[in-house]
Amino acid sequence: MSMVAEKESTASNDAAGTPILSVRDLVVEFPRPNNTPFRAVNGVSFELRQGETLGIVGESGSGKTMIALSILGIVPLPGRIIEGSITLLGKRIDNLSLAELQKVRGNDVGIVFQDPMTGLNPVRNVGSQLKESVRRHQHVSAAEATEIAFHALDDVGIPAARDRLKAYPHELSGGLRQRVMIALALINHPDLIVADEPTTALDSTIQAQILDLLRARLDKSTIIMITHDLGVAAEICDRISVMYAGRMVETGSIADVLSGPRHPYTEGLLAAVPKFDVRRPTLVPIPGQPPTADDAITGCSFAPRCTHAQSKCNERPELELIDGRPVSCWFPRPGAAG
Amino acid sequence: MTDVVKGSENETAPVEQPGTQTPSISQGDVETVPVLTNLSRTLGKRFFELLVLLFAISTLLFFLLRLTGDPAAVLAGETGDEEQLELIRKQYGLDKPLIVQYGVFLSKVAVLDFGKSLANAQDAMGLVWERLPTSFTLVLIAFSANLIVSIPLGAWLGSRPDRRTRKAGSAFIFVAQGIPGYITGLILIQIFAVELRWLPSIGNQGPASWIMPAITLASFQAPHVIRVISANVSEAMREDFIRTARANGAGFHTLLWKHALKNAMMGATALIGIQVAFLLSGSIITEVIFAWPGLGRLLVVSVQTLDFPVVQAAVFMIAIFVYTAITLTDIVFLFIDPRLRRQRA
Numbered sequence: 001m002s003m004v005a006e007k008e009s010t011a012s013n014d015a016a017g018t019p020i021l022s023v024r025d026l027v028v029e030f031p032r033p034n035n036t037p038f039r040a041v042n043g044v045s046f047e048l049r050q051g052e053t054l055g056i057v058g059e060s061g062s063g064k065t066m067i068a069l070s071i072l073g074i075v076p077l078p079g080r081i082i083e084g085s086i087t088l089l090g091k092r093i094d095n096l097s098l099a100e101l102q103k104v105r106g107n108d109v110g111i112v113f114q115d116p117m118t119g120l121n122p123v124r125n126v127g128s129q130l131k132e133s134v135r136r137h138q139h140v141s142a143a144e145a146t147e148i149a150f151h152a153l154d155d156v157g158i159p160a161a162r163d164r165l166k167a168y169p170h171e172l173s174g175g176l177r178q179r180v181m182i183a184l185a186l187i188n189h190p191d192l193i194v195a196d197e198p199t200t201a202l203d204s205t206i207q208a209q210i211l212d213l214l215r216a217r218l219d220k221s222t223i224i225m226i227t228h229d230l231g232v233a234a235e236i237c238d239r240i241s242v243m244y245a246g247r248m249v250e251t252g253s254i255a256d257v258l259s260g261p262r263h264p265y266t267e268g269l270l271a272a273v274p275k276f277d278v279r280r281p282t283l284v285p286i287p288g289q290p291p292t293a294d295d296a297i298t299g300c301s302f303a304p305r306c307t308h309a310q311s312k313c314n315e316r317p318e319l320e321l322i323d324g325r326p327v328s329c330w331f332p333r334p335g336a337a338g
Numbered sequence: 339m340t341d342v343v344k345g346s347e348n349e350t351a352p353v354e355q356p357g358t359q360t361p362s363i364s365q366g367d368v369e370t371v372p373v374l375t376n377l378s379r380t381l382g383k384r385f386f387e388l389l390v391l392l393f394a395i396s397t398l399l400f401f402l403l404r405l406t407g408d409p410a411a412v413l414a415g416e417t418g419d420e421e422q423l424e425l426i427r428k429q430y431g432l433d434k435p436l437i438v439q440y441g442v443f444l445s446k447v448a449v450l451d452f453g454k455s456l457a458n459a460q461d462a463m464g465l466v467w468e469r470l471p472t473s474f475t476l477v478l479i480a481f482s483a484n485l486i487v488s489i490p491l492g493a494w495l496g497s498r499p500d501r502r503t504r505k506a507g508s509a510f511i512f513v514a515q516g517i518p519g520y521i522t523g524l525i526l527i528q529i530f531a532v533e534l535r536w537l538p539s540i541g542n543q544g545p546a547s548w549i550m551p552a553i554t555l556a557s558f559q560a561p562h563v564i565r566v567i568s569a570n571v572s573e574a575m576r577e578d579f580i581r582t583a584r585a586n587g588a589g590f591h592t593l594l595w596k597h598a599l600k601n602a603m604m605g606a607t608a609l610i611g612i613q614v615a616f617l618l619s620g621s622i623i624t625e626v627i628f629a630w631p632g633l634g635r636l637l638v639v640s641v642q643t644l645d646f647p648v649v650q651a652a653v654f655m656i657a658i659f660v661y662t663a664i665t666l667t668d669i670v671f672l673f674i675d676p677r678l679r680r681q682r683a
């Protein structure tokens with residue numbers, strides 16, 4: 001337990017100055033036979049400060065999960081991080097040895113995956129999977145690990161937590177399993193929590209419960225919340241980054257982005273969700289499809305679907321500060337003012 | 339591979355149940371069926387099947403003997419004259435109506451009385467009992483050797499992410515699978531008994547003489563186990579729960595041995611159980627090659643000499659063994675697969 005206290009104190013020292021997490025120019029590539037490699041993440045940068053919750057939204061395939069996996073150094077082969085740096089608590093973690101990385105995983109960074117049905121080992125009980133992670137990162141006895149596991153389950157609102165330690169995943173409902181996944185992510189008191197669409201696989205009442213659970217942790221934790229549900233992002237996040245085709249096209253405070261989107265893609269996303277835009281009576285789907293791996297786009301990757309695209313859009317727009325927040329668009333939308 | 343498992347277990351357990359959320363959660367454990375209920379149900383079912391099977395086998399054996407011609411002639415052998423035949427008919431009750439003979443035969447089979455061996459007038463079942471420990475020794479050593487080598491090898495092979503190693507491995511297994519067991523046995527004898535003179539090639543003469551027959555018998559089955567384990571492990575290594583474990587800092591060995599292999603064993607247990615069942619029959623060839631004084635050799639010799647009582651007793655024993663093995667597999671399943679162990683009522 002002393003380790004934990006120590007860790008939390010370092011974290012609060014950092015709060016004032018350096019960010020908890022800093023990702024710079026991250027590029028994740030998947031090699032393709034007889035072709036240029038596919039960039040699932042294409043030059044992404046962002047920072048998180050202590051206690052902050054960053055939402056990452058974007059369509060399926062835009063590279064959200066790859067960012068999460070990059071932070072933990074578990075991008076699936078043949079994918080690789082080929083550029084960029086990831087700094088956690090002032091320490092580069094993208095070039096660590098495997099043994100050092102394993103100390104970061106589950107200890108400094110905890111991750112909750114989308115699908116609680118397949119995310120736990122079906123032939124090992126919940127307790128043993130929690131304890132495995134505890135004993136890897138904390139020097140405690142088996143009995144102490146059991147207690148820690150019990151409290152972890154209890155903390156995420158699992159009823160009869162002590163009995164649940166002996167339960168196998170198939171004996172638990174989807175909502176309970178996701179609570180177990182969250183308990184697993186939190187059990188070593190990580191400095192950073194990454195939640196990759198933690199509610200997508202659940203039905204709506206359970207979604208609300210899991211969101212409540214996450215919200216209860218907000219003040220204490222630094223969280224990256226990946227979702228393609230803008231409603232979820234609006235409820236939980238301080239800041240939000242919109243991803244399109246491996247890039248972050250717009251970042252800003254949740255209020256700024258939702259009330260005054262500057263990038264046409266963000267605008268389109270919002271228009272597709274009725275409750276955020278009272279001016280539009282009906283849903284307006286974004287026309288077209290996101291670029292596939294085979295589309296070689298040299299300019300703005302959203303241009304083929306953008307109703308405001310002009311010839312200038314054949315050049316790649318860089319992220320530029322507009323009203324103090326980064327947007328990559330040659331012709332940004334007027335935002336709240338317009 | 340899991341499909342095989344589920345298929346064979348259909349009657350005993352509906353495996354996955356869609357979860358039901360909150361209000362009744364706390365009763366989840368109470369609703370589960372304890373392992374013993376499943377166990378007795380499985381045992382009961384298997385025992386009943388065994389009885390049916392044994393009945394069918396004895397009926398088959400009975401009529402087979404009568405179909406091959408005059409059983410008295412078979413029993414008397416080539417030298418028997420008419421007088422002897424008459425005597426034998428009386429002695430074996432062959433002069434009675436067929437249905438009566440069948441009844442008598444069944445009632446004797448029920449108490450495991452197969453009569454006396456025609457070769458040496460010893461009790462047929464007694465002969466079988468005598469040979470059983472020798473066969474079991476071989477089967478047990480071969481089976482342990484098989485598992486000790488195949489499981490780690492299969493797991494290692496399945497955990498290799500690179501295609502090259504896996505391809506080379508499966509090519510090797512493919513070839514190994516194609517080599518008939520007796521070839522393996524003969525090659526071993528040629529090298530270790532004839533050329534090097536390290537190991538005895540005949541009979542049961544203590545541990546040194548166990549090595550070659552055990553390797554031969556194990557080589558029938560090992561390639562299958564390696565293949566299934568490696569396929570299952572490589573499948574399991576791609577599962578989401580492996581990613582979860584890795585994301586929590588698990589290293590390669592934890593992932594392989596504590597997560598993937600445990601899952602892979604689910605699918606492999608079905609195969610391994612079936613292999614146990616066929617060990618005795620597989621050992622027939624091995625016992626003949628190495629003149630191993632076990633049940634298999636007894637069976638072959640008895641068939642050659644038309645010693646029907648002994649053949650019947652041996653076949654009976656093998657059937658019982660096969661069924662015991664299958665039942666044991668079921669029980670092992672109950673203990674290693676939590677989805678069968680505790681299912682909701």
Ligand SMILES: Nc1ncnc2c1ncn2[C@@H]1O[C@H](COP(=O)(O)OP(=O)(O)OP(=O)(O)O)[C@@H](O)[C@H]1O
Nearest residue numbers: 030040059060061062063064065066067076077078
């Ligand atoms: N093993 C792989 N090989 C090749 N490409 C891959 C592989 N895994 C992912 N990708 C590609 O990487 C891109 C980003 O995937 P990622 O999973 O990060 O998307 P996402 O934004 O999380 O989408 P979703 O909302 O569906 O989870 C996708 O376009 C996908 O095609």
Ligand SMILES: [Mg+2]
Nearest residue numbers: 064065066196
């Ligand atoms: Mg994803």
